[in-house]
Amino acid sequence: MARTIYVLNGPNLNLLGTREPETYGHASLTDVEKLCKATAAQFGLVADCRQSNREGELIDFVHEAHANKAAGIVINAGGYSHTSIALHDALAAVKIPTVEVHISNIHARENFRHHSFTAKAAFASLCGFGIDGYRLAINGLAAKIGAKEIEPKIGTKAKA
Numbered sequence: 001m002a003r004t005i006y007v008l009n010g011p012n013l014n015l016l017g018t019r020e021p022e023t024y025g026h027a028s029l030t031d032v033e034k035l036c037k038a039t040a041a042q043f044g045l046v047a048d049c050r051q052s053n054r055e056g057e058l059i060d061f062v063h064e065a066h067a068n069k070a071a072g073i074v075i076n077a078g079g080y081s082h083t084s085i086a087l088h089d090a091l092a093a094v095k096i097p098t099v100e101v102h103i104s105n106i107h108a109r110e111n112f113r114h115h116s117f118t119a120k121a122a123f124a125s126l127c128g129f130g131i132d133g134y135r136l137a138i139n140g141l142a143a144k145i146g147a148k149e150i151e152p153k154i155g156t157k158a159k160a
């Protein structure tokens with residue numbers, strides 16, 4: 001089974017932890033990427049984490065995921081979620097199981113955030129869980145692609 005998942009973050013998410021903590025929390029993008037790598041590792045997966053402020057580069061990452069036979073994609077396309085038919089088309093074209101994540105609850109915010117083009121190319125969407133949404137997304141993606149947890153958390157292992 002392909003073991004790599006791509007975690008794609010879009011425009012302005014490199015600013016995480018530096019401003020608007022009331023909306024996006026205090027964690028940085030580095031914290032998000034560490035969380036994703038640790039979560040993926042629990043399922044024997046490797047998270048390849050990318051961020052770009054450019055729409056075309058995000059599309060290139062999606063194509064690269066396909067070329068590298070990635071097992072899945074977790075994407076927070078930021079503002080491009082609400083505008084980018086091209087990113088939707090790239091995700092739809094590669095047919096890689098995809099989960100969309102938003103840190104904030106986009107449905108409780110301005111109307112222009114309520115619609116997501118990229119969500120239409122994803123099998124699931126999560127929003128409003130803060131950065132924990134990435135962990136939840138990887139758990140859901142692992143279940144979808146049949147990746148089993150390989151390191152049960154301490155204290156949860158059944159006694160013989």
Ligand code: CA2
Pocket residue numbers: 011012013015016017018019020024076077078079080081101102103104105106113
């Ligand atoms: O809630 C999310 O994850 C969003 O995708 C974040 C996007 C926003 O355009 C979407 O509607 C919802 C914006 C990311 C901006 O990130 C910042 C982080 C810290 C400080 C300033 C911006």
